Amino acid sequence: MSIVEFQNVTRIYKSGDHEQKALDNVNLTLEEGKFIVILGPSGAGKSTLLNMLGGLDSPTSGTITVNGKDISTLNQNELADYRASTVGFVFQFYNLIPTLTVLENVALVKEISKDPLDAKKMLSEVGLADHAQNFPAELSGGEQQRVSIARALAKNPKILLCDEPTGALDSETGVLVLKLLLSMARNYGKTIVAVTHNQNIAKMADVVIRVKNGKIKSYEEQEHPMSAEEVEW
Amino acid sequence: MLIRKLFRTAWNYKSQFISMIIMIAIGVGVFLGFNIEWKSLEADGYSYLEDTNYADFRLYAETGFTEEDIKAVQEIAGVEAATRYLAVNVGIKDTKKSLALNVSENYTVSTMLVMEGAEYDETSDGIWLSDKFAAANGIAIGDTLTTVYTGLEISGKVIGLVKSGEQMICVADENQLMPDYETFGFMYISPEKLEEALGFAFYPQINVISGLSKEELEEAVKDALGKTVQVLSKDVHVAYAGIKSEAEEGKTMGSILPVLFLAIAILTMITTMHRIAANEKVQIGTLKALGFRDSRILRHYTSYGFVIGLFGTLLGIALGYGIAGLIVSPTGMMSTYLDMPDWSLVMPGFCYPIIVFTIVILTFISFLSVKKMLKGTAADALRPYTPKAMKKSVFEKLPFWEKLPFGTKWNVRDIVRHKTRSAMTLVGVVGCMLLLVGGLGMKDTMAAFMDLLDNGISNYKTRINLADTSDNAAAMELAGKVDGDWQASLGISYEGKTITMEVHDEDQNKLRFLNEDNELVRLSDDGVYLCLRLKDTAEIGDMIEFSPYGSEETYQVRVAGYLRSLMSEAIIMTDTYADRVGIEYHIGAIFTDVESEEIESSAIISGKQDKDMIMDTYDSFMEIMNLMVWLFVVAAIVLGIVVLYNLGVMSYLERHRELATLKVLGFRDKHIGKLLISQNIWLTVLGVLIGLPGGVAVLYVLITSLVSEYELCLTLGVLTYSVSILVTFGVSLMVGLMVAKKNKKIDMVEALKGAE
Numbered sequence: 001m002s003i004v005e006f007q008n009v010t011r012i013y014k015s016g017d018h019e020q021k022a023l024d025n026v027n028l029t030l031e032e033g034k035f036i037v038i039l040g041p042s043g044a045g046k047s048t049l050l051n052m053l054g055g056l057d058s059p060t061s062g063t064i065t066v067n068g069k070d071i072s073t074l075n076q077n078e079l080a081d082y083r084a085s086t087v088g089f090v091f092q093f094y095n096l097i098p099t100l101t102v103l104e105n106v107a108l109v110k111e112i113s114k115d116p117l118d119a120k121k122m123l124s125e126v127g128l129a130d131h132a133q134n135f136p137a138e139l140s141g142g143e144q145q146r147v148s149i150a151r152a153l154a155k156n157p158k159i160l161l162c163d164e165p166t167g168a169l170d171s172e173t174g175v176l177v178l179k180l181l182l183s184m185a186r187n188y189g190k191t192i193v194a195v196t197h198n199q200n201i202a203k204m205a206d207v208v209i210r211v212k213n214g215k216i217k218s219y220e221e222q223e224h225p226m227s228a229e230e231v232e233w
Numbered sequence: 234m235l236i237r238k239l240f241r242t243a244w245n246y247k248s249q250f251i252s253m254i255i256m257i258a259i260g261v262g263v264f265l266g267f268n269i270e271w272k273s274l275e276a277d278g279y280s281y282l283e284d285t286n287y288a289d290f291r292l293y294a295e296t297g298f299t300e301e302d303i304k305a306v307q308e309i310a311g312v313e314a315a316t317r318y319l320a321v322n323v324g325i326k327d328t329k330k331s332l333a334l335n336v337s338e339n340y341t342v343s344t345m346l347v348m349e350g351a352e353y354d355e356t357s358d359g360i361w362l363s364d365k366f367a368a369a370n371g372i373a374i375g376d377t378l379t380t381v382y383t384g385l386e387i388s389g390k391v392i393g394l395v396k397s398g399e400q401m402i403c404v405a406d407e408n409q410l411m412p413d414y415e416t417f418g419f420m421y422i423s424p425e426k427l428e429e430a431l432g433f434a435f436y437p438q439i440n441v442i443s444g445l446s447k448e449e450l451e452e453a454v455k456d457a458l459g460k461t462v463q464v465l466s467k468d469v470h471v472a473y474a475g476i477k478s479e480a481e482e483g484k485t486m487g488s489i490l491p492v493l494f495l496a497i498a499i500l501t502m503i504t505t506m507h508r509i510a511a512n513e514k515v516q517i518g519t520l521k522a523l524g525f526r527d528s529r530i531l532r533h534y535t536s537y538g539f540v541i542g543l544f545g546t547l548l549g550i551a552l553g554y555g556i557a558g559l560i561v562s563p564t565g566m567m568s569t570y571l572d573m574p575d576w577s578l579v580m581p582g583f584c585y586p587i588i589v590f591t592i593v594i595l596t597f598i599s600f601l602s603v604k605k606m607l608k609g610t611a612a613d614a615l616r617p618y619t620p621k622a623m624k625k626s627v628f629e630k631l632p633f634w635e636k637l638p639f640g641t642k643w644n645v646r647d648i649v650r651h652k653t654r655s656a657m658t659l660v661g662v663v664g665c666m667l668l669l670v671g672g673l674g675m676k677d678t679m680a681a682f683m684d685l686l687d688n689g690i691s692n693y694k695t696r697i698n699l700a701d702t703s704d705n706a707a708a709m710e711l712a713g714k715v716d717g718d719w720q721a722s723l724g725i726s727y728e729g730k731t732i733t734m735e736v737h738d739e740d741q742n743k744l745r746f747l748n749e750d751n752e753l754v755r756l757s758d759d760g761v762y763l764c765l766r767l768k769d770t771a772e773i774g775d776m777i778e779f780s781p782y783g784s785e786e787t788y789q790v791r792v793a794g795y796l797r798s799l800m801s802e803a804i805i806m807t808d809t810y811a812d813r814v815g816i817e818y819h820i821g822a823i824f825t826d827v828e829s830e831e832i833e834s835s836a837i838i839s840g841k842q843d844k845d846m847i848m849d850t851y852d853s854f855m856e857i858m859n860l861m862v863w864l865f866v867v868a869a870i871v872l873g874i875v876v877l878y879n880l881g882v883m884s885y886l887e888r889h890r891e892l893a894t895l896k897v898l899g900f901r902d903k904h905i906g907k908l909l910i911s912q913n914i915w916l917t918v919l920g921v922l923i924g925l926p927g928g929v930a931v932l933y934v935l936i937t938s939l940v941s942e943y944e945l946c947l948t949l950g951v952l953t954y955s956v957s958i959l960v961t962f963g964v965s966l967m968v969g970l971m972v973a974k975k976n977k978k979i980d981m982v983e984a985l986k987g988a989e
Contacts, residue, residue, distance in 0.1 A: 077903075082899075084899025
């Protein structure tokens, strides 16, 4: 069943007289429960795609339907509600709130989510129950990314959006984080959309989409994705 | 190239740059404003007094000085010039207006400055009239003026419009607070004309210019005249004392407020420069990596502080002259008090080094901020600035901490994490509150003072002033006829100070008396009352000693209590007690309910004043007060807005990334705005809690040092409290909303790039 549908989506950025087409008439359908990787060089439009999907940005033209709802015409408040209920983010630089403890960072989503999962439970699932009272700055990068995963899942979203989730981590930690991300997403039945230029991550995906110059260059379903251990990092 | 960068960076941080320039301009402006004010008053006032041969000493003899007396005084070694002098209040015929009549016999001392018309001529038949009185009453040169003094008419043509140092503060007597040229002015006539009108020469005063000390002159006069006469130095004369006390007030104002403003400006500079330097750290690192030497980079960033300091100070100098001009100018606040020809503004010498020092310290602050960012290798400098890692504060040990909502925790930790910024916000709010409570409280206090004066102690309709030549028996007879009470005032020496002794006949209760708690009390006949300013000098029941001014005699009296003497610093007693002790006095005024028109003129009456007219003279004083209050309120609001906005923007910049994260997570703008504003509101609550008692303390300092000549009772109305609190919260909320609005514009995508 499809959960995301892009129809003729175009995004143009204007700066002065200069126009740049970040997305050019993109049509795309994503299936629920899949691990989808979007690959492409810098400036290809993959982050724009992710931002559109995450409700951080709206298309210049075209429609984006998520979970049966057109999000391309939502106003700022509706977009905020959409982000709160439907999507969870995992960023390259974790983006934890430095003045909240690890547990508080996860529990934070209770303020906005209608159906949040238990913060403590999520923390134990990412293996950080012992660090609940620490501040983010006291954790390693990998640990911070695990908190970020716990926070994203605690909102109980339909889709997990990851922007270079291992970009700031060494490869060993990256593998661990990816493994965790995948297993948790599968356990909770989430769709994962990850943007990366790391070809190795693509090997683990159910679907690999390649983007270039704002257009979808290829859409490839992998019948037998590799596990994290199988991939050569 | 770096210069170009300087201007572009300044543009990027325009709200910080502008707010720092404003703060420094206000700090320097207020500092210079009040200091230029007092210096100008001293310079213009004293030089004017010198120009009109203002007397250093005044000798008094009620019965008048003879020609031999003046000759003897003129011959005293050390006396540069001396003249027999007359200064009495005379009424203008058929009006309630009056004039101080001045005659300087040999016109070497206490002369006048002719603004228009005829120069002085000792044989002239004309009148030289106060130009301000003439303007206020539509009198022109050539008009005829008839005055009445102890039943005698003195009439003549106005031949000149003048000013005089002796009459620089033109008030009828010590009960008049401010000049009111519509009802009271002054005039000069020639000695010949005076003699013609009175039929004899009468000069109860000798004015002396001399460098001698008061004691030396007293001794010399005693030797020369063979008797003791009262000698008063210029320190107690209304003109000199007035300028001196205004200058003192200016000095106080020039030291309290500016310190507050300058301190806030400098602290704001520290926090802001630190923030800018932190934001610029990567650029600083880039310059370093490119091969710029540390000294060059330091010079570049230090110039930010210099430019801010320079612009702020220049604006501040302009503002300072503006503020001083509001007070010291021919149409300024002081013009209703002082009558002088020259109002040029003069900056005290010590201000120059302070201005330079301000610029240097601001430059130094930015130097230190950048120096910190330059530490280590180019690679270190290239790494973005990371704030100190979060640690748990004492608040987290509170039992209910865990139950607090996340927003509260977030804000408490943010306050603790950014202590300087939070402290500065607090200082801004406290400053705003101090100014509001101080300013509005001043108004309340003065209004209460006026009310006490008008409705509390002054229970009469008309005040009859008696001539110096009147005798007590006639005065008492007149008092009996008009059902009035009388009062005698006398200068006395007490505890080394010159103060007033007041003897009251208060049977009719026309002048009433207040105790410390502002309750009306009747005087008892078994002792004297000390005004509150003298309270520390003796306990109730103590015997104290004083001597009438210029007399060798001393009196021992018992202290029966304390009174709030609104105006004069005085020892007060009933006539019964004064008679019992044997104190000699001369009745000077009668207070009655009989309308002034119904009181027949007589030789003992020198003038009549309606209470309403006396009270009207306070109007201009209150106008000045109101202007001051407005200045305080405007300063409070500007201070609040500038400080809070600057810090709000900084807080926003510092939390930009966190706010973007919250937004991405799905927090609505309103929710985030609330978080931002609630921190402001907490700090405002705390600031108000500190600022309220602080404001009362400022008010206390203001009324004790600024208005030391009156016994004011610190009064604060409910309205003052509520307006101060409301305005402070209003400012805080408004600024909070302005900052919160910014979060709508957060570019989530941009903000999430890069590491913290």
